[in-house]
Amino acid sequence: MLRSARVTAGVLSTLSILALTNLAFGWYLGFRSVASYLVFWLLCGFVVATSLRLARRTFGATGAADTSIRTAILAFALIVLAGFTLGSLGLVGRTPYLLFFAGCFAASRLLKGDAKEAAVALRVPIVLAAVAVPTLAFVIAVGAMESPLTLYDSLSYHLSFPARWLQEHRLSIIATPFSDEAQAYAPANGELVFLWLMLPFHGDFLARVGQLPFYLLGGVTLYALARRMGARPAHAAYVPVFYWLSRPIVEQSVGADVDLICWGMFLTSLYIGIVAVDSNARRDWALWGISLGLYWGSKYVSLVYSPVLLLLPLIRGPRLRALWAVPGILVFAAPWYLRNWAIAGSPIYPSSLAVAGLTLAQGAYSRLAMLNSVFHTTDLRLFPVMLSHAFGTPLFLFWVPCFLGGAWMMWRLRTPWPARLLLLMPIAMVPLYWFGVPDNVDSRFLLPVAILALLPLAFLFRTNRVWNAVVHTLFAAGVVWLLVGWHGELPVTLPWYMGGWLSLEGILARRYLVGFIGLAGIAAGLAALLQDNPHRAVPAFVALVGASSLTLAVALQTWCAPGRCALLQISPTFIRAPMLLAWQWAGAHITQATIAYTGNNVPYPLFGDHLANRVYYVNIDRHTDWRFHDYERAHRRRADEVPPASVLAVSSGVLQPLPGPARWWVDAVRPRYERMEGNRDAWIFNLKSLGVGYLFVSALSAYEIDYVWHNGAGFPIEDDWARLDPDAFTVVYENPQVRIYAVRAR
Numbered sequence: 001m002l003r004s005a006r007v008t009a010g011v012l013s014t015l016s017i018l019a020l021t022n023l024a025f026g027w028y029l030g031f032r033s034v035a036s037y038l039v040f041w042l043l044c045g046f047v048v049a050t051s052l053r054l055a056r057r058t059f060g061a062t063g064a065a066d067t068s069i070r071t072a073i074l075a076f077a078l079i080v081l082a083g084f085t086l087g088s089l090g091l092v093g094r095t096p097y098l099l100f101f102a103g104c105f106a107a108s109r110l111l112k113g114d115a116k117e118a119a120v121a122l123r124v125p126i127v128l129a130a131v132a133v134p135t136l137a138f139v140i141a142v143g144a145m146e147s148p149l150t151l152y153d154s155l156s157y158h159l160s161f162p163a164r165w166l167q168e169h170r171l172s173i174i175a176t177p178f179s180d181e182a183q184a185y186a187p188a189n190g191e192l193v194f195l196w197l198m199l200p201f202h203g204d205f206l207a208r209v210g211q212l213p214f215y216l217l218g219g220v221t222l223y224a225l226a227r228r229m230g231a232r233p234a235h236a237a238y239v240p241v242f243y244w245l246s247r248p249i250v251e252q253s254v255g256a257d258v259d260l261i262c263w264g265m266f267l268t269s270l271y272i273g274i275v276a277v278d279s280n281a282r283r284d285w286a287l288w289g290i291s292l293g294l295y296w297g298s299k300y301v302s303l304v305y306s307p308v309l310l311l312l313p314l315i316r317g318p319r320l321r322a323l324w325a326v327p328g329i330l331v332f333a334a335p336w337y338l339r340n341w342a343i344a345g346s347p348i349y350p351s352s353l354a355v356a357g358l359t360l361a362q363g364a365y366s367r368l369a370m371l372n373s374v375f376h377t378t379d380l381r382l383f384p385v386m387l388s389h390a391f392g393t394p395l396f397l398f399w400v401p402c403f404l405g406g407a408w409m410m411w412r413l414r415t416p417w418p419a420r421l422l423l424l425m426p427i428a429m430v431p432l433y434w435f436g437v438p439d440n441v442d443s444r445f446l447l448p449v450a451i452l453a454l455l456p457l458a459f460l461f462r463t464n465r466v467w468n469a470v471v472h473t474l475f476a477a478g479v480v481w482l483l484v485g486w487h488g489e490l491p492v493t494l495p496w497y498m499g500g501w502l503s504l505e506g507i508l509a510r511r512y513l514v515g516f517i518g519l520a521g522i523a524a525g526l527a528a529l530l531q532d533n534p535h536r537a538v539p540a541f542v543a544l545v546g547a548s549s550l551t552l553a554v555a556l557q558t559w560c561a562p563g564r565c566a567l568l569q570i571s572p573t574f575i576r577a578p579m580l581l582a583w584q585w586a587g588a589h590i591t592q593a594t595i596a597y598t599g600n601n602v603p604y605p606l607f608g609d610h611l612a613n614r615v616y617y618v619n620i621d622r623h624t625d626w627r628f629h630d631y632e633r634a635h636r637r638r639a640d641e642v643p644p645a646s647v648l649a650v651s652s653g654v655l656q657p658l659p660g661p662a663r664w665w666v667d668a669v670r671p672r673y674e675r676m677e678g679n680r681d682a683w684i685f686n687l688k689s690l691g692v693g694y695l696f697v698s699a700l701s702a703y704e705i706d707y708v709w710h711n712g713a714g715f716p717i718e719d720d721w722a723r724l725d726p727d728a729f730t731v732v733y734e735n736p737q738v739r740i741y742a743v744r745a746r
Contacts (some may be wrong), residue, residue: 039094058111061169065221065227066275069221080332084335092169092199100658123534127238127524133520133522133523133544136216138508139209140553143208143557144208144549147208148604154208155603155604159204162198163607165433175628179704181670185629186299187296187300201325204256211257215249217268219243224230231458242479242482262299263447263448272291274312285322285323287326290332294333300314319519325569343622345631350365353369354363362658370438373656374497376439388502397549402460407423410455426450429448437502483507484513506569582737585740594615594691596615596618597695599716618676620686620717635676646676648677653670655702675716687743698738700716727744728744
């Protein structure tokens with residue numbers, strides 16, 4: 001009874017601290033509606049309570065790590081289920097979401113079953129606390145104050161889509177022009193999480209760091225995998241430590257991409273699949289299917305690594321009970337692919353679906369076209385560079401010798417299952433990546449290989465105390481090395497698009513190393529003092545992270561004013577300064593307006609902090625509501641025609657010439673169908689139909705300017721059309737790369 005009271009007190013304290021931190025951050029950032037916070041806390045309460053009850057009473061959760069993983073999978077599933085169901089019905093809004101999750105919570109209360117007290121037991125390894133607390137504080141501060149300008153894809157579609165869905169109260173396919181066509185059709189489970197986070201506040205102050213729970217989940221799952229292979233807690237803790245300090249992982253954690261969401265679900269699918277192989281329980285296979293569905297429903301590239309996951313039910317002989325996974329896959333992945341197949345002709349649109357050279361579903365371009373890209377290579381000499389970049393070069397250099405020693409010990413474990421599987425799996429995934437990913441130069445798609453390859457580090461330890469002390473010292477030095485690094489990069493000649501990939505810089509700006517170490521010391525002290533009191537330790541850790549992250553966030557705005565302090569050294573997005581200045585002007589001068597954009601596909605900042613503006617790409621022809629698949633279908637019917645002399649855009653590879661003569665329809669990774677034809681009168685009609693009040697025109701990028709009509713300043717055709725009618729279009733802001741017009745409908 002006393003234990004139960006302590007646990008309840010600890011949970012209430014933790015929730016109170018989280019709520020106060022949430023309120024303080026939001027208030028500071030300008031989100032000052034008390035009702036919004038109440039709605040968010042209610043949504044969180046319903047989701048967490050329902051998921052936890054399901055995990056413990058239906059899916060057999062045991063132990064802190066296992067319970068956390070199962071609860072996280074189910075919470076993600078509930079959010080996706082709500083978003084897809086309500087969004088398809090046109091019911092995206094606070095009240096429908098509250099009713100949906102309240103209904104789920106009420107239904108979960110009817111569940112019967114036993115939940116073991118062991119499920120709440122928690123002992124946090126000291127090294128884990130010492131690294132996780134300061135890292136989280138820095139990540140939260142940077143993400144809250146600098147995101148979404150930390151990642152290009154956040155601005156392009158990961159936040160733009162949820163913003164539009166929230167405004168329109170329904171899911172829809174949103175145009176992503178200027179050679180980003182695939183984004184509009186990608187599976188969007190991750191975007192549904194961002195929608196859920198945007199909903200209460202009608203803004204992104206939580207969504208901009210929407211990958212943070214999955215950043216934590218990835219570390220917890222790696223820890224659970226290491227423990228399942230027999231690693232001691234103090235040794236297994238190093239796997240998430242190095243994961244959380246990897247540069248690519250940190251860069252993802254401070255933004256709103258979906259890579260950590262996707263690879264987090266890969267890890268949970270692997271973990272639950274291994275558990276299911278051992279137990280062969282229906283509930284484990286069913287949860288495996290839910291996790292797989294969430295994984296496949298997050299990114300197209302997830303399909304590439306499917307063979308290693310689908311192998312699990314066959315490892316110890318065919319497990320017919322694995323068929324219990326099918327419902328989860330159908331619910332959480334299939335809808336996105338079936339939608340594309342029904343409306344566009346291919347489940348992986350805009351790519352065609354082909355098997356053994358036979359096209360099963362026609363898309364806008366073939367795999368052969370996708371290989372005609374500067375981002376695809378067959379040069380194996382570049383692979384070590386890609387792998388190094390996937391780890392982060394400082395971690396890669398540290399990892400190589402540690403991996404070799406740990407892998408040898410891992411292979412020799414007395415109980416080889418599942419250690420040998422997990423040791424061989426990253427190796428098996430390399431050819432899947434190399435031959436299966438068209439844009440195989442993008443090292444983000446190697447992340448799951450790099451992540452899994454960290455597991456052997458937990459097995460570098462032995463039974464010898466002196467040896468273990470040496471390894472602990474080595475790993476502590478590795479942590480410092482990842483934080484500080486070295487000012488410089490490896491002297492290797494690389495292609496232009498790999499510039500900076502072999503940088504040895506650490507993730508932390510060196511001037512803040514003392515503060516980081518101070519937080520680490522406090523966290524380590526708390527972990528040591530409260531090792532046997534989790535009901536006190538968890539609130540203490542949460543309070544420390546909350547207070548320190550808020551302090552750092554405020555410091556970003558004050559210590560370095562009028563500039564900002566760079567707490568973390570993350571890769572630039574290469575967004576041009578004139579674009580940033582134009583966004584700042586629009587944010588200060590445009591609100592409650594409808595904005596049309598052209599020349600780029602990074603529209604998100606135009607929505608405003610509270611999503612007060614509606615933002616659209618407006619077609620330049622008479623087809624007001626056509627999307628890319630409509631244009632592609634029409635152009636395919638005209639494949640044998642000669643293109644008109646006045647064509648405004650042409651197809652291309654990615655900075656690669658296309659083989660063969662010029663023709664109207666061509667198998668190219670960047671067809672640009674929606675930009676090929678247009679006329680001013682049709683465009684004006686479309687602007688009026690949408691009630692556009694401002695036109696945002698940016699100069700074309702290096703990927704577009706050679707293939708799309710532009711004037712002498714590099715602006716697309718809409719700029720000339722606007723300048724021809726000064727009575728309807730008035731320049732209200734301009735710089736060398738952006739022009740903003742006020743539009744007056746006539």
